[in-house]
């Protein structure tokens with residue numbers, strides 16, 4: 328749930344509501360060739376199974392547009408009817424949506440990039456064609472501004488104006504201004520064409536953390552000023568791969584979410600060649616859960632270890648307990664609905680072990696190098712058992728299973 332002063336308007340995307348009282352919704356995007364129907368359906372399912380509540384695909388060619396209806400059909404047949412399918416359009420969206428009405432109908436939302444619907448007068452013309460098709464099909468749109476494809480005419484105009492100022496803004500500040508204006512002008516144009524304000528979502532993605540935060544804060548302030556609470560989709564565009572992408576995105580999204588800005592999130596990770604696309608969904612879930620905004624699965628609090636740990640048992644244990652939770656969640660989540668809130672602690676020594684374990688629902692404090700070789704298990708804040716001369720990992724996993732059944736069984 329957002330804590331923003333200005334509550335965003337709810338926007339319905341297929342069977343999912345974003346904004347309003349909805350929790351922050353997770354979005355992801357496929358990287359398959361959309362006209363490869365089987366590959367796209369498979370990746371959509373992987374993302375949805377991981378927890379993506381909205382999935383976007385690129386619609387870049389006539390073959391991709393032709394494939395959309397079949398993709399939706401197959402997803403419906405395979406039990407994914409509730410997950411909205413969003414089309415991402417650049418350059419030729421007006422043509423594809425016009426030539427392939429089945430595609431326009433099957434998609435649950437269109438993403439329009441106002442920076443690349445055309446140049447000169449064609450920009451507005453193509454933009455209005457897409458909006459009119461969205462209105463005719465009763466579909467919402469996301470006006471997604473991206474600094475990599477910013478409306479160059481608008482940017483040049485603002486740069487010229489800036490040059491005349493007594494104290495000109497930096498180029499970066501003008502870019503941010505252009506991003507915000509592009510989003511606001513496009514939303515205004517869409518409403519002028521007849522689109523309802525509760526069909527519009529906005530985003531202003533940039534790839535540097537501080538810039539992106541400033542752009543969203545500025546957009547949010549402007550929306551507050553004009554009384555237009557369009558929901559905002561947050562994303563640090565081109566965030567990068569692995570730890571860099573996840574950390575940069577978390578920093579940027581975290582700052583905004585904490586202020587109550589943002590209704591949907593995507594963490595755009597470059598997948599490693601052997602990695603899974605759904606890692607971006609896992610990253611969103613962890614971000615929202617560690618910020619205390621949503622819960623998806625029990626999280627393990629574990630210490631980093633230090634010179635007090637005589638061996639690597641705490642590392643093995645933290646990893647094994649995490650894996651065990653992942654393996655059990657498909658069963659636990661239906662059988663024990665409250666379990667996703669459970670907190671588990673795995674700690675390396677007596678310094679913070681007992682305290683942290685008592686704060687968790689269930690925790691274990693392992694013995695440090697100089698301590699009595701006894702591992703102490705805590706349940707619901709109280710000491711439960713001391714483990715000695717047993718396989719600690721296996722025993723604790725069994726205790727965890729019993730605890731889940733006991734605490735969340737009813």
Ligand code: SF4
Nearest residue numbers: 630632633675676678
């Ligand atoms: S709990 Fe103990 S082992 Fe873990 S980091 Fe703290 S002092 Fe080190």
